[in-house]
Amino acid sequence: MNIPNSLKACPNWVCWSALPAPKSHSGIKKVPVDPKTGKYAKSNDPQTWSDFDTAVRESAKYSGIGFMFSESPFFGVDIDDCREEIEDYLNGGIDNIIHEIIHCLGSYAEFSQSGNGIHIICRGSLPPGGRRKGKIEMYDNGRFFVMTGKICSDYKDKESDFFYELHDRYAEEMKQEAFICPLCGGRLRHRSGRYGEFFGCENYKTTGWRYTRNIRKKNVN
Template sequence: MTPPLPTRDTLPDTLLERDHWVGWRKQTRGGDETKVPVSVNGGYASATDAVTWTTFDEALAYARGGAADGVGFVFSTDDPYVGIDLDKCRTRETGETEAWATEIIDQLASYTEISPSGTGYHIIVRGSLPPGGNRTGNLELYEHARFFTMTGDHVDETPTTVADRTDELTAIHGAYFETQHTQSGTQTSNTPNITTTSSTVDTPGNDLTDEDVVERASNAANGPKFSRLWKGDTSAYDSHSEADMALCSILAFWTGGDTAQIDRLLRDSGLYRKKWDETHFADGSTYGEKTIERSVSGTSDFYDPSQWSTEVRRSSSRTDTTRTGRADHQTPHDPTSVTPTDSTKTATPRDTDTLERLKDLQSHLESVLEENERLHAELETERERRRELEAAVAAGDETDESDRGWSLFGWFRR
């Protein structure tokens, strides 16, 4: 059931004043229902592209016209707001709320509304988040590159305005996130499930924001491929899992192997589904954790902004070219994305021939890399299937497996 639309009377004025609004529609992806942002101009909206946002009134009119199921507010680096998403903590029929969620609502004491599903809450405060993780399963905090589906279903006895709660955010972050590295993992029924992502690979990381990663990946040589995956397009892959692996591999490069950032970005992409948080392995790891771990382990080279700037300067000093482009948005392996040193010089026939050869080589390299990623994702999918079968056998599963077998070369009948 689609929730009722909010009105100006039910939302804080400070949010209504900003052109940070989008529509949203329900979509089914991978068998799971999700909510995707849509632009009033048609097509999808993006939480990292302000051009696709609009005013509250225009977004509301768009939804009332039937083109969207509801409206949403986008969080960005240009605003002081933080969204707190409390999930699966409220009984829709009775309104009964789990203790941990009630504690957070009381502690933040800011504008709070019931989520579209009726099983959770959305809180909006002014403030900033400490560095580190931002999701523990049923609790998520975010301040940019995400959007809230807004209902206007205000929770009684909570403020109707957005309050400044930086200190309270710091306390909650310390209680629910920083303790992940010191606790043994034992949880009680009144706390959200803690989900962590780890990797045994020593990765460099970098200082790129989520918006920077999306922008640079979109403008890289394989930008079209990234954009398709980012929007949730799996048509180039045999399974959704292979598409997950392909997107995570690209994100692993651009984030410097930052597993928390990869997780955060995947959740904001069109590929995200409930399976991401499901436990699929004997060691308690979720499908998402293992996918990220494998993508990072399979990445041998990571983006280093400082090193790339040095390489651009070196190439520019050696090359006489009229080429233009956005070198800072390309991967270090793109031989055609060099910033020109003198745009007034004329390319010689030899330069032109060299450039064409480079383009041909680049195209061939991209094809090889894409094929390698596809095969890598396919192999990981088969390995996962094998582990699931082995786990089933170990658990004494008596299901007839006579028609199923496994090999690196595909399924076969015995």
């Protein structure tokens, strides 16, 4: 499968089964399965995950394989229900959300199981803030991606310099309060310093309180 070796090396793999879900827009519910036991896998229990090869071998009994984000150095961006945008992107269009986010993140991207969405996986942690807005969802724990290996970009090891601009544009609107300094109530701003990038309180010069949140940024390779 066309999945980066850095992802394959993680012991965060599961299988998944498609169960009928008439009320879902896809008509199915994707349930994670422990490849070793055949029981349900849990996003907060690494004992129910496996290595990549085991998941691939056992996936013949199920609907496919998946990747758990908890306790991994990766986060995922899910763009769902965007068939028209995908078609425009595949036809060379650049004025669509698929092109924008793929090239902003510059990391491994693949088509979703339904073919109506895109999954992008990056190395790093998400900044504080919201996790969902409209068709876009971002998460780094408590969830899993169904993996297809059907790549939709050439990016595999390019550093992303624009993720925080992207996050500010979409996710900041989801939950504004997550960008508030807990010490003074001021806004947390994206800054650069001697030791790299971080989020810092906008009022530090007047309050003297230097509250910061570190940023780790390195994409899949």
